[in-house]
Amino acid sequence: MDQSKYPLQNEGYMLEELDGELLLYHLDQTKTVYLNNSAAVVWHLCNGTNTVADIIALLTVHFPESADAIPADVEQTLQSLQDAGALSLD
Amino acid sequence: MKSRYLGFADRRLVLHYPAALTAMVQFLFAHVPAGQDREPDHVFLLKRHGGEWCLSKDNRKIGREKDENNMANLLMGEVIYAMIDGVHSGLTLHAAAVAWKDKGIWLPGTSGAGKTSLSAWLCTRGFSYLTDELVHCPFDGRRFEAFTRPFNFKKHGLSVLSALLPETNNIQDSDMLTGETVTMIQPGAFGPCQPTAVPELSLLLFPRFEQEAALELEPMSPAQAGLQLMGCHVNARNLPGHGFTDVVKLCRQVPACRLTYGSFQQLENSLDAFCELALDSSLTPQQFNRLATMVSAPRQPPASSRADRERKQKILPATPRLAKKKLTIGMAVYDDYDGVYFSVQAIGLYHPEVRDDIEILVIDNHPEGKDAPYLKKLECLGNYRYVPFREKTGTAVRDRIFAEATGDFVLCMDCHVLIVPGALARLLTYFDTHPLCNDLLQGPLLNDDLRTMNTHFADSWRGGMYGVWACDNRADDKDGEPFDIPMQGLGLFACRKKAWPGFNPDFRGFGGEEGYIHEKFRQAGGRTLCLPFLRWLHRFERPGGVPYTIDWQDRIWNYMIGFQELGLDTGQIIDHFNEHLGEGVTTEILRRLGLDQQEE
Numbered sequence: 001m002d003q004s005k006y007p008l009q010n011e012g013y014m015l016e017e018l019d020g021e022l023l024l025y026h027l028d029q030t031k032t033v034y035l036n037n038s039a040a041v042v043w044h045l046c047n048g049t050n051t052v053a054d055i056i057a058l059l060t061v062h063f064p065e066s067a068d069a070i071p072a073d074v075e076q077t078l079q080s081l082q083d084a085g086a087l088s089l090d
Numbered sequence: 091m092k093s094r095y096l097g098f099a100d101r102r103l104v105l106h107y108p109a110a111l112t113a114m115v116q117f118l119f120a121h122v123p124a125g126q127d128r129e130p131d132h133v134f135l136l137k138r139h140g141g142e143w144c145l146s147k148d149n150r151k152i153g154r155e156k157d158e159n160n161m162a163n164l165l166m167g168e169v170i171y172a173m174i175d176g177v178h179s180g181l182t183l184h185a186a187a188v189a190w191k192d193k194g195i196w197l198p199g200t201s202g203a204g205k206t207s208l209s210a211w212l213c214t215r216g217f218s219y220l221t222d223e224l225v226h227c228p229f230d231g232r233r234f235e236a237f238t239r240p241f242n243f244k245k246h247g248l249s250v251l252s253a254l255l256p257e258t259n260n261i262q263d264s265d266m267l268t269g270e271t272v273t274m275i276q277p278g279a280f281g282p283c284q285p286t287a288v289p290e291l292s293l294l295l296f297p298r299f300e301q302e303a304a305l306e307l308e309p310m311s312p313a314q315a316g317l318q319l320m321g322c323h324v325n326a327r328n329l330p331g332h333g334f335t336d337v338v339k340l341c342r343q344v345p346a347c348r349l350t351y352g353s354f355q356q357l358e359n360s361l362d363a364f365c366e367l368a369l370d371s372s373l374t375p376q377q378f379n380r381l382a383t384m385v386s387a388p389r390q391p392p393a394s395s396r397a398d399r400e401r402k403q404k405i406l407p408a409t410p411r412l413a414k415k416k417l418t419i420g421m422a423v424y425d426d427y428d429g430v431y432f433s434v435q436a437i438g439l440y441h442p443e444v445r446d447d448i449e450i451l452v453i454d455n456h457p458e459g460k461d462a463p464y465l466k467k468l469e470c471l472g473n474y475r476y477v478p479f480r481e482k483t484g485t486a487v488r489d490r491i492f493a494e495a496t497g498d499f500v501l502c503m504d505c506h507v508l509i510v511p512g513a514l515a516r517l518l519t520y521f522d523t524h525p526l527c528n529d530l531l532q533g534p535l536l537n538d539d540l541r542t543m544n545t546h547f548a549d550s551w552r553g554g555m556y557g558v559w560a561c562d563n564r565a566d567d568k569d570g571e572p573f574d575i576p577m578q579g580l581g582l583f584a585c586r587k588k589a590w591p592g593f594n595p596d597f598r599g600f601g602g603e604e605g606y607i608h609e610k611f612r613q614a615g616g617r618t619l620c621l622p623f624l625r626w627l628h629r630f631e632r633p634g635g636v637p638y639t640i641d642w643q644d645r646i647w648n649y650m651i652g653f654q655e656l657g658l659d660t661g662q663i664i665d666h667f668n669e670h671l672g673e674g675v676t677t678e679i680l681r682r683l684g685l686d687q688q689e690e
Contacts, residue, residue: 014331016338021313023320025334030326032334034317 001075003053005089007046013086024086033084035077042077046087052078091137096169097125098237099226100179103172105165107136111143114162117267117276119169121238121285132172136165147172159269166239166274170224173237174324180228181333181340182325187225187236188217193369194234194289196225197297198322202244204299210241211354213281215362220287224324227291229336232343238285240267240274292369294319294346303352307364307385309378312338315346345378360385363678371674380554381675384642405457406466409475411496412449417518418587420451420491421505424483427461429506429629434468441514448514449497450474452505453490455483484644485580485603486593501584506629509582510536516623517584528589528616530608532578533624534565540627545620546575547604551666554642556605556649565622572619577608581628589616594648594655602648609656642671643679650685 013024013033022035022043035043045055056074060067081087094115096103102125107115135146142154143161145168152168155161174182185198186205195217197205206222213219220236227234265276277283296310296318310318319337326332345368351357364385368378419437423430434450450473454465457478466476479490491502499521503509513533521527534543545565547557557577564573580603591610593603608618649663667676680686 014334016313016316016335018312018316018338018342021311023313023316023334023338025320025332027332030332032317032320034313036313 001052001078002089003056004051006048006051007055007078007081007087007089008048009043009046009087010085026085029085031085033081033086035081038073039077039081042074043081043087046078046081048090052089094119095124095126095130096173097123097127098173098224099177099182099228099235101173101175101177102126102128102130103132103134103169104130105134105136105169108138110138111136111158113264114158114267117264117274118162118166118239121277121283123286131176134165134168134172136161157269159267160271162267162274163269163272166242170237170239173224176328177226177325178328180226180231181323181329181336182224182226183319184223184322184324185225186222187220187234188212189220189284189287189289190217190366190369192287192289193292194220194287195293195295195365195369196234196291197295198319199297200322204297206241206243207299208295208297208349210280211357212362212365213277213283216281217362217365218282218284218287219277219280220284220289227340232291232340233288234291235288236285238277238283240276241280243273243275245271245273291340291344293365294341294344295365296346296348298348298350299352300350301352303350305352305356305360305386306348306350307361307382308348308350309382310346310348312341312346314348315344316341318346345373345375347382363682367675367678370678371672373672373675377670377672377675380642380671405478405480406462406476408477409466409469412473412475414496415449415473416447416497417444417499417501417514417521418449418451418491418495418497419501419503419514420453420488420495421503421507422453422455422479422487422491423461423465423505424455425459425461426505427464429504430465431468433503433505433507434471434474436508437514438471440511441509444514444518445473447518448473449495451491451494452476453487453494454478455480455487484597484599485601485648486595486597488580489592492587492590492592495587498587499584500587500590501582502580503583503626504581504628507581508627510625510627513624513626517621520621521586525586527586528611528614529585530611530616530618531572531584531621531624532575532582532619533621533626534561535559535579535581536625536627538627543625545578547577547579549576549605551662554645554667554670555601556663556666562620565620568623568625570622572621575618575620577605577618578620579628580604580607582624582626584624585611585616589614594652596651597648599644599648601645602652606648606652606656609658613656643683646676646679647683647685650680650683 012028013026016023020037022040024033056071059070091106092109094105096119132148137144142156144154145152145165153164155164183198185196186209187194187196188209197208199205209222221238222241224237225234261279265279267274294315316338323333323337430452452465454462457480468474469476477494488502492500534545536543544559545562546560548560550558552558564570591614611618646667650660653660
């Protein structure tokens, strides 16, 4: 994944937060997306001003004990969200 | 022509049909309310034409069948679709539902998930049938109504009938309708039916049947449940925001589990008991999750080869008794060859100075398992003895170690324990200087960091267990004097063989032994001591899961009968489990164990 890209949440999603996890629902696509706690953190950082590399760096600072796993986890989460149509990579 | 009005949620239908189909219409819709409070939204017409049954809806032809039973199936499908179409007064979902007193369980799932068979099974266990297809929950509430129709078994699922109802032949013809693709059976054939009930939704149970799967009941987070419910939400387009916010609201309030099962036998006295307890008791989310984990089966070992299966039936003989040694180091094992291998080899490698004074005794508690021949091969060590024992499983198998031991002194350890170098030699010296010792001897348990340790259990309750890890600084000096402790984990302990009092013969499974055996030693006049030099390490993590059953009922049973035997107050047991599992759950467990009367 090109880590210089800027992940951005796509519009049209309703969002509900439940105990740190997220459910997204798109009215037009009638699609529900589930994000566990880790993926929810990544989602919140997809505001169009953070690159993929920035997101990885931010999470590594806050969760140093998981530093080895964070890059792959972040890329996998972003890919899943992109596949689900919930975000774009610009 | 005759007419039947049908009502569900905010939908109203009318069906006009010839008198010849009265029995069929009664069979299909006997439990559906009339709904004549306003003009119907749709009008269905059934009539005979050209040797076929023809169905029309709002003056538009929608189907025809030659066979009356196949028409019944078509009609039911069209009526259900019409009930969903346009409903806007709440959430309508594709789900089975049953009731327990005034509480309702939804079993949501798409076609083929196993809703019908599981709801039928629950009815055979005394739950009241509501529906196997459709539920409707008005906004801002949890009381729901169900579309009560006959059980609808698809052709490929008919094999479950014989498992559900062994006397399938006893179902009256009037209670069964068999078509080309489905068989419908009146709910009364399985158990009680409460078509007019409006219970309160109290549990979401998402079923998944998978042939030969192990039983697993997995608590779901509200978000996970919400994702699944949105997939079963059939009137989303009729609602503002597609009802998304309302589904989420429901999931915040109602606990949810995912059920995977491979047969009805697995569910006996587990799922039905779980549902009863979960519905009868006011459980916190933590208590609910603990209750759910009680139901899941232990992880099964991988499927065995034919050779393994054949070996499974042949129990290997015990090693003949060896020459008497001063100390027997004994361990019981259940499918943990790796643990035994490293524990035993570590003794040989790091305690060579005691080799001539010890025998190593391994009690194989699963001698028909695949590990047996490899455990027996360790006889090559020379001072090692293999003994098969399957008459009893659980913690009390430790008694067998003492029965088989030849040494005057016994060190009993879990099969995945390591002992610091020099400690065994010092233990032998201790026994030399205390030959008539009646004490229970234990040592500090090293943590995985190999620096910090726990010298004993404090005598208090936590997490369903009597005893909380604690550390006494007197053990910092490994040459320090032994000191009294209330109790300690039984991963390693030692005593004179004749001083061993034994576990209560009625103990079951695992749990309840710490504290009990310590008090038993004290009541016999001995002490329970920590020897600072006797340091040990215990492997706690099991990435592959434990191969044996850990059962809350066994644990509570052992605590209760153990405390009663020793004249200790059992009220503390009940108080703790009331808090840990919930009062309703604990009361029910005590009732099932036959221990409730003793508390009155």
